[in-house]
Amino acid sequence: MNPDGAGRRPPTAQQFVLAELRRAITTGRLRPGAPIRQDALAEELQVSRVPLREALKTLEGEGLVTHQAHKGYCVATLSLDDLREVYRIRELLEEEAVRRAVVRLTDADLDRLEAVQGDVERAAAAGDVLAMATANRVFHMTLFDCAGMPRLARLIRTLWDSTDAYRSMYYGDGGNRERVVKEHRATLDALRRRAADEAVATLNVHRDHAVTELRSLLPASP
Amino acid sequence: MNPDGAGRRPPTAQQFVLAELRRAITTGRLRPGAPIRQDALAEELQVSRVPLREALKTLEGEGLVTHQAHKGYCVATLSLDDLREVYRIRELLEEEAVRRAVVRLTDADLDRLEAVQGDVERAAAAGDVLAMATANRVFHMTLFDCAGMPRLARLIRTLWDSTDAYRSMYYGDGGNRERVVKEHRATLDALRRRAADEAVATLNVHRDHAVTELRSLLPASP
DNA sequence: TCTCCATATTTTGGATCCAATATTGAAAAT
DNA sequence: ATTTTCAATATTGGATCCAAAATATGGAGA
Structure with a gap:
């Protein structure tokens, strides 16, 4: 159907992680308000924390997650x-x-x-x-x-x-x-x-x- | 005048870098279209590339810089x-x-x-x-x-x-x-x-x- | 029992190191 | 002389390691 099908893994790890996280959040698999444990997520996605953190920074800019210094990321909750x-x-x-x-x-x-x-x-x-x-x-x-x-x-x-x-x-x-x-x-x-x-x-x-x-x-x- | 004065360095390196880069771009010290050499910038700001890259991700989300995988970041140019x-x-x-x-x-x-x-x-x-x-x-x-x-x-x-x-x-x-x-x-x-x-x-x-x-x-x- | 403080553990932030990709330059072939 | 190929170099992407901060734990005192 589409030349780069949905299952094709993106060229860089952070793009892969970004897509995965976006899906997880927008489908509700990661619930609003849930804290994001970097080590666990990184291991689950089979990447190191570096690309994960860059992806999270992107999501923070989009308002899907929030971040507090030294406390970490959470899935954003909307009032x-x-x-x-x-x-x-x-x-x-x-x-x-x-x-x-x-x-x-x-x-x-x-x-x-x-x-x-x-x-x-x-x-x-x-x-x-x-x-x-x-x-x-x-x-x-x-x-x-x-x-x-x-x-x-x-x-x-x-x-x-x-x-x-x-x-x-x-x-x-x-x-x-x-x-x-x-x-x-x-x-x-x-x-x-x-x-x-x-x-x-x-x-x-x-x-x-x-x-x-x-x-x-x-x-x-x- | 203001309790956290302009000269106070933020608590984390990426916040510091973010503020510095934002200033450099919005004041025109980094010209639109200019490529961003990470090693040089990191050394100039006295931090490693990790917080620099996270700050760049934030700026990318704001549209101040653009990014191409494996090619790097550039200051955004507006047509x-x-x-x-x-x-x-x-x-x-x-x-x-x-x-x-x-x-x-x-x-x-x-x-x-x-x-x-x-x-x-x-x-x-x-x-x-x-x-x-x-x-x-x-x-x-x-x-x-x-x-x-x-x-x-x-x-x-x-x-x-x-x-x-x-x-x-x-x-x-x-x-x-x-x-x-x-x-x-x-x-x-x-x-x-x-x-x-x-x-x-x-x-x-x-x-x-x-x-x-x-x-x-x-x-x-x- | 409850509170407060010191300490241990966990988790994040950052630095360094290595790998993968892109760019550059030179040499060779047409 | 021009173009193409291939190697050398530079730069980015990612993994690991270390430091700093926050949270959890446990004990001492009221």
Whole structure:
């Protein structure tokens, strides 16, 4: 399918570790708030602590882990306020991305989006939570990349990452999966008609619902 | 003046190196595009390469340096498009920050802003470019911090950092310094009257002028 | 029993050393 | 003379080792 398939190990150890850690955090295998024991992790991943620490520094920059000198790293925990803040910032940035994308979308772009939407619908039908999360993400990022603003896209990507640990739970519910499918359809339709306001609105509805749902999933008082 | 004065060396080597590198890049001592020779830098800063590399990873996350595996780090260069993109993103985020700040500003906050504005005016009068850049930055960050959205403030800070190398040149011109002083006054006035739209507008004018000026300072074809 | 302090252990931060990759320069072949 | 190949060198990536700090442990005193 893809030339450098998902299983191919990256050229450097820190890139490998980075990918592994990101997955572990965004899928929830490393729980929010959990301390990161460097020695144990390094041994588990079969690398020394040096590349591990560099990967952690990258993740710290992205807000997925926190660090205190001489105390170590922890998987970041988001308070309700943090979550709301992230979603508000996403709203600002994604609106811009969509508006730029709308006026630049080619037919090929729309075809790609349609194809990805196919993946989303298949995952939703199959009830495959992980595939759903991945395809949904690809759908949005594909759209945002069309804005032709690489830095903006990167920022948005980072914001998504920082809440992935919580978002995965969202797709556990079949109703939510159906909802996402419908909302994507509405977005695609608006994009085809170059209706920017409408496209932005559908995404905002989507986000608002997600943040509402996530409130109930948050730890009691972080 | 300040309990942990500027000259105090941070507790860990990587924090020290991080601060040093940030200064070197944002003041232009390390020029955009310049390769970063780790051995030489480590020796110059009297540390080993390990904390240096961790600091570089942090700076990479902030976009101040770029990295290629097995080739090394370079000080990031911004194309005109990059610059415009950064300023556009800033516009989006700073508008939000200002609007939130306006409804939360206390008298103490306004007093602090007024005090910082005093620093700005003194630096402008003295023609001290570095002091001017610093005070201007403090003025804006103080305002943005009042929004009570720490992540938003951090993002904005990072965006400022990424263009600091170019912005320093801006203050070389006395006319620009005067302009900044006047625009800050207008912003402060609008803030006092809780006139959000107006405050946002003054900042937008400010940014637009800066980005126009910076166009002429960019390298020919990066 | 609880608190406080000294000590031992664990864990992180940093330095040095080695390996892998990239770059440079020179020699050889066309 | 130009290009290509191959070796020498320089530079980065990673592993191991040591030092510093924090945490856990245990005992003495109130």
